[in-house]
Amino acid sequence: MDYINLISKLTYLIASVLFIIGIKMMGKTASARKGNFYSSVAMFLAVAVTLLDQRVLSFTEIFIAILIGSAIGAYAARKVEMTSMPEMVALLNGLGGGSSVLVALSEYIRINSEIHQDIDSITAVTVILSILIGAVTLTGSYIAFAKLKGIMKGGAITFRFQHALNLILFIVVLVASTLLVMEPQNEALMYVVLGVALLLGVLTVIPIGGADMPVVISLLNSYSGIAAGATGFVLNNQVLIITGALVGASGIILTQIMCKAMNRSLVNVLLGGFGQTGGASGGGSGKSDVVVKEVGVEEAAMIFDSASSVIIVPGYGMAVAQAQHIVREMMELLEKKNISVKFAIHPVAGRMPGHMNVLLAEANVPYDKLVEMEQINDEFSNCDVCLVIGANDVVNPAAKSNPGSPIYGMPVLNVEKARTVIVSKRGMAAGYAGIDNELFGYPNCLMLFGDAKATMTQVVSELKGA
Amino acid sequence: MDYINLISKLTYLIASVLFIIGIKMMGKTASARKGNFYSSVAMFLAVAVTLLDQRVLSFTEIFIAILIGSAIGAYAARKVEMTSMPEMVALLNGLGGGSSVLVALSEYIRINSEIHQDIDSITAVTVILSILIGAVTLTGSYIAFAKLKGIMKGGAITFRFQHALNLILFIVVLVASTLLVMEPQNEALMYVVLGVALLLGVLTVIPIGGADMPVVISLLNSYSGIAAGATGFVLNNQVLIITGALVGASGIILTQIMCKAMNRSLVNVLLGGFGQTGGASGGGSGKSDVVVKEVGVEEAAMIFDSASSVIIVPGYGMAVAQAQHIVREMMELLEKKNISVKFAIHPVAGRMPGHMNVLLAEANVPYDKLVEMEQINDEFSNCDVCLVIGANDVVNPAAKSNPGSPIYGMPVLNVEKARTVIVSKRGMAAGYAGIDNELFGYPNCLMLFGDAKATMTQVVSELKGA
Amino acid sequence: MDYESLIVLIYVLVLATFVGFELITKVPPTLHTPLMSGSNAISGITIVGAIVCSGADPGSFPLSKILGMVALMVASINVVGGYLVTDRMLKMFKKKK
Amino acid sequence: MDYESLIVLIYVLVLATFVGFELITKVPPTLHTPLMSGSNAISGITIVGAIVCSGADPGSFPLSKILGMVALMVASINVVGGYLVTDRMLKMFKKKK
Numbered sequence A, B: 001m002d003y004i005n006l007i008s009k010l011t012y013l014i015a016s017v018l019f020i021i022g023i024k025m026m027g028k029t030a031s032a033r034k035g036n037f038y039s040s041v042a043m044f045l046a047v048a049v050t051l052l053d054q055r056v057l058s059f060t061e062i063f064i065a066i067l068i069g070s071a072i073g074a075y076a077a078r079k080v081e082m083t084s085m086p087e088m089v090a091l092l093n094g095l096g097g098g099s100s101v102l103v104a105l106s107e108y109i110r111i112n113s114e115i116h117q118d119i120d121s122i123t124a125v126t127v128i129l130s131i132l133i134g135a136v137t138l139t140g141s142y143i144a145f146a147k148l149k150g151i152m153k154g155g156a157i158t159f160r161f162q163h164a165l166n167l168i169l170f171i172v173v174l175v176a177s178t179l180l181v182m183e184p185q186n187e188a189l190m191y192v193v194l195g196v197a198l199l200l201g202v203l204t205v206i207p208i209g210g211a212d213m214p215v216v217i218s219l220l221n222s223y224s225g226i227a228a229g230a231t232g233f234v235l236n237n238q239v240l241i242i243t244g245a246l247v248g249a250s251g252i253i254l255t256q257i258m259c260k261a262m263n264r265s266l267v268n269v270l271l272g273g274f275g276q277t278g279g280a281s282g283g284g285s286g287k288s289d290v291v292v293k294e295v296g297v298e299e300a301a302m303i304f305d306s307a308s309s310v311i312i313v314p315g316y317g318m319a320v321a322q323a324q325h326i327v328r329e330m331m332e333l334l335e336k337k338n339i340s341v342k343f344a345i346h347p348v349a350g351r352m353p354g355h356m357n358v359l360l361a362e363a364n365v366p367y368d369k370l371v372e373m374e375q376i377n378d379e380f381s382n383c384d385v386c387l388v389i390g391a392n393d394v395v396n397p398a399a400k401s402n403p404g405s406p407i408y409g410m411p412v413l414n415v416e417k418a419r420t421v422i423v424s425k426r427g428m429a430a431g432y433a434g435i436d437n438e439l440f441g442y443p444n445c446l447m448l449f450g451d452a453k454a455t456m457t458q459v460v461s462e463l464k465g466a
Numbered sequence C, D: 001m002d003y004e005s006l007i008v009l010i011y012v013l014v015l016a017t018f019v020g021f022e023l024i025t026k027v028p029p030t031l032h033t034p035l036m037s038g039s040n041a042i043s044g045i046t047i048v049g050a051i052v053c054s055g056a057d058p059g060s061f062p063l064s065k066i067l068g069m070v071a072l073m074v075a076s077i078n079v080v081g082g083y084l085v086t087d088r089m090l091k092m093f094k095k096k097k
């Protein structure tokens, strides 16, 4: 028996348990940070023991590679804006998929180049799976990144026979894979599979509108887990399989949650074209024919000042304007004046699940002030002022009343029940779903036009003066 | 590759998944029955495929053994009274442990008698574990059964040096096991381990009071799972390991829940002697010096009749008296008179977790009428009449007010907050914890002495007459 | 048994234990008694082991086979009795129509 | 790889998937973004595979080794970046004192 091997197997086991415990602890706000730490310890253990076990000949190169990678990763993690989390996750996720592809490819080439070593069909299947899923994850994530970042046209990019083309490519991949399983030595076939998979990643994501990208990223995140799991089968390594399954499950569940909160099916999201109508009808501002009442900064400050309870509904616009800090300042000011302040968090406000929570936490808003939709929806009727800051779709009453609306059926916040609603946004532009919002024309609704951060800063200084 | 072997492995995999899904479905009242069914299908699959795979030579004997066993099991399952569930589980649980012992022993003898076959130490360890745990489960469950059934003195049986003796026996088992691992061929040692383990099962359970038996049974249930899991290691069979882990986890969690609800630690339960003080101070009735007010059947019926809301608190006495059916009848009568009726279910009312729920379900009380302690504890103050039927410890206010009480700290139902409390029990005897209950002397508390079933039958006929 | 396969079995054990804990902690008190008897029936899975033992070639080790047969009968009682009694209990849980 | 060990790996996969589903469904919406980036970091576990590939004897199959090295760097970015950014997010979740 080989002791180093035994120790490394046991360490992998311990790492797996730590990963699971880490994920479990990520489920509670109080323990989440520790959970993330445990998970990183598990990763460290797995890496360390692999270095030991493989009796690597040339540590130098390996350390250099790891060092470069870690430095880039650490730099990016420190620099990224909290508002750019979706982009960051997309980037990293693509790297994960890429690494799966490279590992499987490298293993394939190695086995293939060893003389007299036959690739059995199980190994072939698992190698193909890792390469396929990894490649789709890789290019898909980068398209998603480009769309979020605005490098690429955010709307849905569609052309004729798009779905037909995808179908043909899919069949090509299937056929090539089958042939490859039967004749695993054929490297050319492997590159066909890789190439088409990369292309499929691009083509399946471009028709999806930029605003649906969070769903896509979450799904690709799940893919990257599945790819890691497949790599685990290639290398006969349980840690990879277990973590792959955890990540796969996490991605799929988050995807489901987002789709459900938007009242759309995953298929509907993936077939794409949703962002399109949005781009058309919501492009210019002021196009819609609702008549709205404007309110000035001073008047708004007075309204807040005389309220006894305020509910703040943040949305994507707050993230864009980076207005979370000034909002927190306003909250503190109001509380000093004995006005109760709560935040109503819609499950899909912003562009990622939990987006608003992260931003407000960044601004030091205590998390017990953030109330979820189901809990707070009945409280609007008892609230004096509701401040809608950069939110649009998540407060659109059409979701409740207009069966023709694309967001009909999506649960929304009942802000219109509040005595006064103040909406802070730059103009009359539509939100992500690209539809008008009749709320803005309601008698109890006042529009506070301007960039959220700028107007809120003024409101705060008015409040201080008062 | 051997196809039958492959098929059987896959079937085991499917069975494992079905077991897990079954347990998952057992977590919701609506799906629980289906879950139990799925689990039995999984068991059937596992059995069928094993019969196939092992290419058993003599099916006849096997079928006869299974038939006899199934017939006995089916008969017992049909005949057992719902109030005797704890005994039934104890019985079956012992059989499970016994079967683990027999399987491991049989496997051990087989390997041992095969010439030139060496028993490696891993196999030895797993065999010893199954035999040890199985044996303790076997005898422990039967002692628990005997105590519950009253065949054996229910109180704690203690003698001098009891714990010392157990400790010595435990060390003997440890030493014998270690020797056995080093010299697995030594059959005599194996029988020493078996014998001492059987003895330990008896000795560890006899000092525990009869009323603590549910905790013991639940713990032994967990053991029988662990024994099955160990057998899985002996036979290199994943289904056994998975189901063993599920059962093991279930037993341990239920044990914890019970201990927590009684505000005692598991160690405290296992060290025993708790029933003893009970036997002493709560033995005779009327011994305590609280002055109580009695109430007659007619008057009780009148009090119910003029109430507008009634909460019924069932306890172990209802199970003993089999009064659940007449209680349900009373509930229907009261509801016809537009009196709202709810049941308050304390987590450890009765003698098993969920005991009251099962009994009341048997009597056709819809389960949405059964309210858990946390939910209903604030409602007592708005309730006209609280009927405490055969419950004692779970309504003892000493748990809240008297730090010296053995049950101090155990959460109890706030029945004393009700306008009137009617307590149905036979005399002034104490409940399971063996302590007096000052509630009975409270000004708003009326005692309705007599067997619960008999008195309730009278109350119901009074109510019908009224 | 070699260490490699032992470790894989330990993986299975650890993961199954996690699954068990997560699933069981969700079971409401109402269902605790059925859960107890249901999981008790499941622990009768040793019946699989009993079949393996009693099915073996009879000639060479009769004692082993006899033990296997007894185990088989005993485990059958546990399995059948456990499932049926659990079903009987669960049948009684009905919502008011 | 033979079928026996494949099946055991499938057991591991199935059980881990169950564990994943049970654990993730319990995570509250507040923590969904950190969960996403945290699990993304975890998927960088392929770094283990990358080490295996890049550590192999360099002489015989240079392409395989180079791919391994690139994979290693890429996976390191994913792992380190993912964990640190998740930690940065979670650090911000504080209860009011």
Ligand SMILES: NC(=O)c1ccc[n+]([C@@H]2O[C@H](COP(=O)([O-])OP(=O)(O)OC[C@H]3O[C@@H](n4cnc5c(N)ncnc54)[C@H](OP(=O)(O)O)[C@@H]3O)[C@@H](O)[C@H]2O)c1
Binding pocket: A211, A212, A213, A214, A215, A258, A262, A285, A314, A315, A316, A317, A318, A320, A321, A347, A348, A349, A350, A351, A352, A353, A354, A355, A389, A390, A391, A392, A393, A394, A395, A424, A425, A426, A427, A428, A429, A430, A431, A432, A433, A450, A451, A452, A453
């Ligand atoms: N959270 C998720 O996980 C997720 C995932 C996928 C999709 N989505 C979708 O995203 C949407 C989120 O809804 P939401 O209400 O948060 O956002 P929204 O409907 O996209 O609306 C954002 C609003 O913010 C305003 N805005 C933009 N920049 C601003 C600035 N600097 N200052 C002030 N206002 C600004 C915009 O109006 P102006 O241009 O007039 O200022 C816009 O109407 C939902 O439709 C949801 O389905 C969410």
Ligand SMILES: NC(=O)c1ccc[n+]([C@@H]2O[C@H](COP(=O)([O-])OP(=O)(O)OC[C@H]3O[C@@H](n4cnc5c(N)ncnc54)[C@H](OP(=O)(O)O)[C@@H]3O)[C@@H](O)[C@H]2O)c1
Binding pocket: B211, B212, B213, B214, B215, B258, B261, B262, B285, B314, B315, B316, B317, B318, B320, B321, B347, B348, B349, B350, B351, B352, B353, B354, B355, B389, B390, B391, B392, B393, B394, B395, B424, B425, B426, B427, B428, B429, B430, B431, B432, B433, B450, B451, B452, B453
């Ligand atoms: N549920 C569990 O899982 C579990 C497990 C372990 C231990 N326990 C323990 O069991 C106790 C349960 O409390 P509990 O309040 O349900 O029961 P209890 O405290 O044991 O009291 C039962 C009462 O019922 C009365 N009684 C007996 N036969 C009766 C009959 N035929 N008609 C009317 N009354 C009758 C007895 O008084 P008379 O003799 O005067 O009639 C006795 O005081 C707790 O202390 C708990 O910790 C429960």
